[in-house]
Amino acid sequence: MTAERLSRQLDFIVELDKLKRILRQTLVMDGSRQENSAEHSWHLAVMAVLLNEHARESVDVQRVLKMLLIHDVVEIDAGDTFCYDAAASVGKEERERRAAERLFGLLPEEQAEEFRDLWEEFEAMGTAEAQFANALDRLQGLLQNYHNGGGTWRLHGITRDQVLNRMRPIQNASPELWGYVLQVIDEVYVNSDLIASTVDAEG
């Protein structure tokens, strides 16, 4: 019984290794390569430990951590969908639902259920924990792009309004972090010519 339980847990843990191969559109901060979803999840988890004091509503840090650690696991089957690509998002929900079914289904039943619930909670953004976790996910993308010279935004001609829209969940989850976000967006799009050419081309 216990041997079978451990064996299911280890099968899942081995399967998790594949998240290290899932590449995001975002580049690491020195711009040298795409970031993968495993190291991205680690970065978010440390951010949650350090920044939870800035959440508007106090959060259960351990639940935020669990949520962030597994929020991208479905990408092992469903792939990473670029957040600014509307076409690629078609069918995303169904692809990810099937992925969650298979991947979390490797685990012993009650752990499978816990992980499915955490993932659904993250996606639904209905709780303070999910809102804060999502806010960190957006903030990290902004930090990467800010520090690697506008990386993804520049490359794909993403406009200021698109970035603002993408970052919007931060506003409610943490007014303090939102203030910082606005400052960065202004710096990138207004005060510098970092991606001004992109904006001109769009307009």
Added chain:
Amino acid sequence: MTAERLSRQLDFIVELDKLKRILRQTLVMDGSRQENSAEHSWHLAVMAVLLNEHARESVDVQRVLKMLLIHDVVEIDAGDTFCYDAAASVGKEERERRAAERLFGLLPEEQAEEFRDLWEEFEAMGTAEAQFANALDRLQGLLQNYHNGGGTWRLHGITRDQVLNRMRPIQNASPELWGYVLQVIDEVYVNSDLIASTVDAEG
């Protein structure tokens, strides 16, 4: 005041990105490349969520998670030291102590202290949390090597006794996981010829 505090936290978070460039000796499970310390830390954290029920002594999961998330951060300055390389380990402690000083010192004082304490606790292996966290660190290395065909062990001619010695902290932290570890080591070194040539060459 708050702006300065947030600014210190974000400076540290940006600095953390460098852990994604620190390569371990261990290969990812498909053997295609070296694993980096950021994705490794993520993998360990998920393992802690799933496997803490196997700890001999019940552990504070949140503290284990925090410990695992930051246990390798000092490598940003000190580099990764291959666990089977005695020569490279000379001076490791001092290098890492200085790294902890500089890196955690970027944070607001009480967060710096918390992270330094967690890192020291992990290194000292004196508490149930640190023992379990270290056990997971060793177990993950074993899983990688088992699944990528003996990777590091084969490459560096690591003997069965060296592996057993390296895995030893698992024995006390989790008798259940230890049973699994012994089974894997037997399979790799005795029942298969996976790295038999290495053993022959050594003996």
